[in-house]
Amino acid sequence: MRLLNFSPRFSISVFVLSAVVLVTFSSYFIDDNIWGTNHKLDPASRVPKKGPGKPPIFAYWLSGTQGEGKMIFRLLKAVYHPRNRYLLHLDAGCTAHERNELARLVLSERIFQAFSNVDVVGKAYAVDRSGSSVVAATLHGAAVLLKIWDDWDWFITLSASDYPVVTQDDLLYAFTSLPRDLNFIDHTSELGWNEPERFGKIIVDPNLYMNNNMKYFLASETRPTPAAFRIFTGSPWVILSRSFMKHCIYSSDNLPRKLLMYFTNVAYAAESYFQTVICNSPEFQNTTVNNDLRYFVWENPPTLEPLLLNQSNYKAMVKSGAAFARRFMENDPVLKKVDDLILRRKPNGVAFGKWYLGPDPNCKGLGSDVGSICGDIDVIEPRSTGKKLRKRIAKVISDERLVACKSM
Template identity: 55%
Template sequence: MRPRRLPPCLAGTALSAALLLLLLLLCTSSSYPPLLAWPSSSGASLPAPPPPRAEWGPARPPSFAYWISGTGGDARRVLRLLRAVYHPRNRYLLHLDAGAGDEERKALAAAVRGEEPAWREFRNVDVVGHRYAVDPTGSSALAAVLHGAAVLLKVGPHWDWLLTLSAEDYPLVTQDDLLYAFSSVPRDLNFIDHTRDLGWKEHERFEKIIVDPSLYMDRNTEPFLSKETRQMPDAFQIFTGSPWLILSRSFTEHCVHGGDNLPRKLLMYFANTAYSMESYFQTLICNSSDFRNTTVNADLRYFVWDDPPGLDPLVLNESHFQNIVNSTAAFARRFEDDAPVLKKMDDEVLNRSPVQLVPEVWCRNLGKEQRGVASESCLKWGDINTFRPGRAGEKLRQFISEISQTRGCG
């Protein structure tokens, strides 16, 4: 019997699924080291550990691994965001997709190496040097986050949560506040906005099949729709929600290295799903008996949506400022580059200038005169194992403690 050939449109979807799986395998392979900012991070060996004064463990403060992404022209925004969320206890991986040129990517890595003494001292900021395409509406965005997770697991042995940000995001609390708030909850919790009420998405997202050329092209390319459709799955239940995540280290390891077949099977399915970043992690965690009861239904982000809501939240400005600071969120989006509201947040929330790190317990000399000149950089290190939260940290801690009482995917 002659083998049956797939229709061209289905052959294309199979190709995109295979490419997505191959990309994940390449990301997790030790033979595919990322090109990073620090020379010690780009070889086969792990980067130098943080200074010995950093203390780790269940009785010590937590730590975050930040995946911060951008596109062409975003290098300066990414650096501003990095300064706003920097703390020596955390790990940071910065990524500019194929929309950015090699020179912009190299300039970002050079800034990480040279602009802040703290970044040179603690060596906890890296830049992905490998160029690949990403389209936020397709599965290439999911592949990029899984790549970032795999790299952060490799280079950072101590972090507790993976936190995803883009160049359009900004923090509403200091890292002292954030570390303090998260020190009150178990470190296996996952903060994922999710629902099983699919509504219009059932037909528009999950029955329709797309192909994301950014998986196999060298430039950012919009997905195209297949003529074929597919039935809703009955081997697992689909959940959807926000693409912005705070994942525990244990669940992140499950996504990248999990021993059962569910992460791979779902990866193949969502390779041909529009906006797969809004469904893959939700579906995986809510169909996993080991992790579904570690799920908190919140992403700790502040958005403003149009009515009826569009595909993206509204751009925030100064008219939203009071509602932003009164919220119980840790981050907000979307912001335009150099928007006046960002300066207002720097001045009134983070107590810093746009070119400074945030003054915290680990670095108290920011903005103070040294030899007659106001310091714009942190030049002396304090205790990085302690923090001094403000009122925003207390409010966030109480909110996280409250919402963490209800867990699961019911």
């Protein structure tokens, strides 16, 4: 694991843990900026193989705020697979102690150390999830993941209140045969009441320039609907291709930056920024799949957040064929049910996968408590949930026939 501190200029500095942690874990500096841990496994066994027929690699951005450190850690274990890449961030609503505790928990897991694919952002910054600072945070997460690893295929955003309803073997299986440029992003150009209420008003998100989390405030002026581009909106939870994330961050096209400036003053910018960029970019318009693969339950009429899920939603959640669901309260009994029946995850363990089948005293170098991680991380074992998800994705793609973003 690396503990990453980022200055406003995107430099990475060493995040210093307590002397106890440094003594407990054998560590070394990978370079001048990134702190890592020493490993005893053969490095070749930790590198995912890529190519035709091989499973993809997911890059996860897991974000949370005050009181959500343990939820983020539980979510990490639920979506963990050695092939994937993980970046964790607790915003400025958390104390330094909570952030350090999350880092300590990650460092304490020998599996994470063995594959060195989990990192923590060491320096927090303010985020308002109803403002534009959450878009800045998401772009920052993608940029860091691209800087550390450039081998992943899809970027997945999850919050502390999300949870998977399939194993990673299932998800990897469902995505193995897909073109790697597809983007799973819920979108529509029918703004309705949103047009004057959300896009006509000008907001200021102080989290872009303050150290502590703050609520956005409204300016007295209003503005007309843009004529230079068409606004699209949808779910803020996305599965985006590496090529599209590179377009948003590095592209020589000015559109991603121009839209970033515009959405700086739009409420709930995370529900519109990526949708508007992708649907106004000719090279990506035909890569959209209008589905975020999430399960929600909404009030009627819908409110700003979906309803909290519980055990009464379990059957519908599994039947939906979704990959993830939200929102959950911490330690809700339905999460244990998902762990037991779907993920086959022990209270302190990671979810089931072909690579990890339980304790194995013959797994040398890391101890018998780590489990059977000596197997092939490129081999996956889908179950009925994975096959169902694959069929659902195929049907969604077939129904849409990958037409360009359109008025809905």
